[in-house]
Amino acid sequence: VIDSDPLVDALTAVVGPTHVLTEPGMMAGFEVDWTRRWRGRARAVVRPGATAEVASCLRCCADAGAAVVPQGGNTGLVGGSVPRGGEVVMSLTRLDGLGDVDRAAAQVSAGAGVTLAQLQAHVAAAGLGFGVDLAARDSATVGGMVATNAGGLHVLRHGAMRAQVLGVEAVLADGSVVRRMDGLVKDNSGYDLAGLLCGSEGTLAVVTEVRLRLVPVWPHRVTALVGTGGLDAALDLLVRLRSVPGLEAVEVMFADGVELVRAETGLGPSPVGPAPCQLVIECAGLEDPTDALGTVLSGPGVTGTAVASDPGGRTRLWAWRERHTEAVNSLGVPHKLDVALPLGRLAAFEAAVRPAVAAVAPGAAIVIWGHLGDGNLHVNVVGPPADDEAVDDAVLRLAAAHGGSISAEHGIGVAKRRWLGLTRAPADVSAMRAIKDALDPGRMLNPGVLWAVGQ
Numbered sequence: 001v002i003d004s005d006p007l008v009d010a011l012t013a014v015v016g017p018t019h020v021l022t023e024p025g026m027m028a029g030f031e032v033d034w035t036r037r038w039r040g041r042a043r044a045v046v047r048p049g050a051t052a053e054v055a056s057c058l059r060c061c062a063d064a065g066a067a068v069v070p071q072g073g074n075t076g077l078v079g080g081s082v083p084r085g086g087e088v089v090m091s092l093t094r095l096d097g098l099g100d101v102d103r104a105a106a107q108v109s110a111g112a113g114v115t116l117a118q119l120q121a122h123v124a125a126a127g128l129g130f131g132v133d134l135a136a137r138d139s140a141t142v143g144g145m146v147a148t149n150a151g152g153l154h155v156l157r158h159g160a161m162r163a164q165v166l167g168v169e170a171v172l173a174d175g176s177v178v179r180r181m182d183g184l185v186k187d188n189s190g191y192d193l194a195g196l197l198c199g200s201e202g203t204l205a206v207v208t209e210v211r212l213r214l215v216p217v218w219p220h221r222v223t224a225l226v227g228t229g230g231l232d233a234a235l236d237l238l239v240r241l242r243s244v245p246g247l248e249a250v251e252v253m254f255a256d257g258v259e260l261v262r263a264e265t266g267l268g269p270s271p272v273g274p275a276p277c278q279l280v281i282e283c284a285g286l287e288d289p290t291d292a293l294g295t296v297l298s299g300p301g302v303t304g305t306a307v308a309s310d311p312g313g314r315t316r317l318w319a320w321r322e323r324h325t326e327a328v329n330s331l332g333v334p335h336k337l338d339v340a341l342p343l344g345r346l347a348a349f350e351a352a353v354r355p356a357v358a359a360v361a362p363g364a365a366i367v368i369w370g371h372l373g374d375g376n377l378h379v380n381v382v383g384p385p386a387d388d389e390a391v392d393d394a395v396l397r398l399a400a401a402h403g404g405s406i407s408a409e410h411g412i413g414v415a416k417r418r419w420l421g422l423t424r425a426p427a428d429v430s431a432m433r434a435i436k437d438a439l440d441p442g443r444m445l446n447p448g449v450l451w452a453v454g455q
């Protein structure tokens, strides 16, 4: 006998039977995140196909007193897109409409479920680019990227997701729709709701559509893989790289991580050998930046370089950096500590974090990489059980003690809510809470994210 759930019946009436999932086997993929650290049972998975359906589904859930976890590509890494237990998962991937590219304005409208790769291909066909790029491009969705204010590889040049967002359409917990999709570059008419929803992690509204700023496609693009003697030398190089026109990325990795990528992916030996600290650098512009870049790279501190300006060669160099995440996942379930540091404290933090991790998790694997130009390190630790937070506590406290942030780009999710007070004063947290309670007084949207349930 299958117990009937009136909420499931109501959702089915809105989206049709094929878009409400209740079978455990069908729901499994929506109930666990990409790291496998965060998981929980869903009451149902609902997949609305239009904004009006999102609104109707949210009204059904509100009437039933059922909490909702919005989900895009489920590549967020802090547990913000999977249920904690008993919520309805609302998957937005069917909202995959793409508007015509407005070349005059260099803008496009995209449904929340459009993947980054689909967006990139769509705008490339119109001769334009998108300012945010990241390794999860085939899964990450535009709506999730707005909700998490995703950063990625080119923040140095174009800023994070918030800097690309000109407008948003979103549905509030009570089913009302807020819509600012006219693409006006200037529009100071009260609070910037679109900006507020960037980084709101599904706690304020469900993003259904976004209006995005586009960037030129430069005729010249060059990527370099560079070996340096250590992080201090890499930071010196970063200062000199700022004089190279069109600098788009300065990414950092270390010899142990590069060796792990080689072992797990079969990429072959690194073209710059086992240099202790390695950078992936990218520049693009109207003029060919190769000579300007070469001049800086021929200076002190560089132990080896490999340069490519053809798409295949550039992709091969980027693979060393982009494939760190999957290489670490093959070691086990990672603890992911995405921290930002003032650049002047970055080397001291990196030197201190390895012994700090060893002290609380002897024998654990620690792999660090990140976005050097943004002062953002991804400290990944594999070894401690998923629910053991000693390593998280040690690393996040160390980042705060160095004047940094406990979350550079991935958000707080459920993973870091315990530590929100480390770098946000009580008055800041109260202001955030007041915004949350004003827009979602029933605390229906993504409860457990940012704050523990009941806090």
Ligand code: 2HG
Pocket: 135, 152, 322, 324, 325, 336, 337, 338, 370, 378, 379, 380
């Ligand atoms: C990256 O920059 C992503 O590779 C993922 O932000 C980082 O897996 C991670 O820890």
Ligand code: ZN
Pocket: 151, 152, 370, 371, 378, 409
């Ligand atoms: Zn990153």
